[in-house]
């Protein structure tokens with residue numbers, strides 16, 4: 413595809429280029445997201461390959477990365493261990509690894525395509541593969557990563573958190589092309605979140621931090637859940653509003669509700685790996 417340079421006001425397109433542009437326009441008319449059409453998208457200082465049906469990273473998630481990086485700054489420990497649960501294209505893991513060379517990351521996802529894309533994006537963005545492990549694994553009630561013989565200083569996740577009843581109201585771009593399991597958080601959008609909180613209770617070191625991108629209706633559910641499950645030893649320590657949540661009115665709009673970020677702290681040692689709903 414020809415590009416205009418700074419001293420060109422126009423270029424004449426040949427027939428092949430016109431046919432190619434027509435094809436791209438047809439895909440867009442079929443509501444394919446622009447990120448899937450061009451096959452790549454920036455996320456912080458990364459250029460990520462983007463392939464359907466792997467979830468397209470959203471700009472709000474860049475703020476989640478920023479918060480995790482800020483929380484690392486005062487930590488004196490070198491070789492911090494981080495788990496990115498639900499890694500998708502690898503956006504969070506790779507942005508963290510690129511920004512800080514004292515961390516190592518385990519990136520976990522249930523989807524083969526997502527794990528493969530995370531590995532490919534690591535290569536394409538020259539991320540040191542000795543600091544990254546990609547694990548194909550579904551988090552569920554009988555698998556809360558007990559078989560990983562490791563604890564983490566930080567767990568971060570942008571999990572599926574849209575309530576199941578609201579999935580049908582999402583934009584056609586999402587419903588037709590993105591993996592719905594990346595978005596569908598089950599009852600109240602809270603099912604995967606409960607699993608990740610419970611897992612974090614066992615997998616975080618004392619004073620370790622859990623960062624979760626969530627729906628603005630979730631902080632109350634998190635508070636109630638932690639009250640009913642004090643054995644988990646976690647405390648909700650901060651809620652951060654992202655740049656578009658300020659005017660959130662509590663209704664779902666096309667792309668889903670504007671997310672916010674919850675930070676939890678592991679207060680004390682706990683061995684609980686089950687929970688009360």
Ligand SMILES: C[S@@+](CC[C@H](N)C(=O)[O-])C[C@H]1O[C@@H](n2cnc3c(N)ncnc32)[C@H](O)[C@@H]1O
Pocket residue numbers: 467468469470473497498499500501502503504520521522523526549550551552569570571572591593594595604
């Ligand atoms: C909202 S996407 C987030 C992707 C990426 N972290 C980002 O921010 O762009 C959620 C991801 O979680 C994965 N996922 C959903 N449920 C899961 C589960 N129970 N265990 C592991 N991965 C899961 C999906 O395959 C999807 O890639």
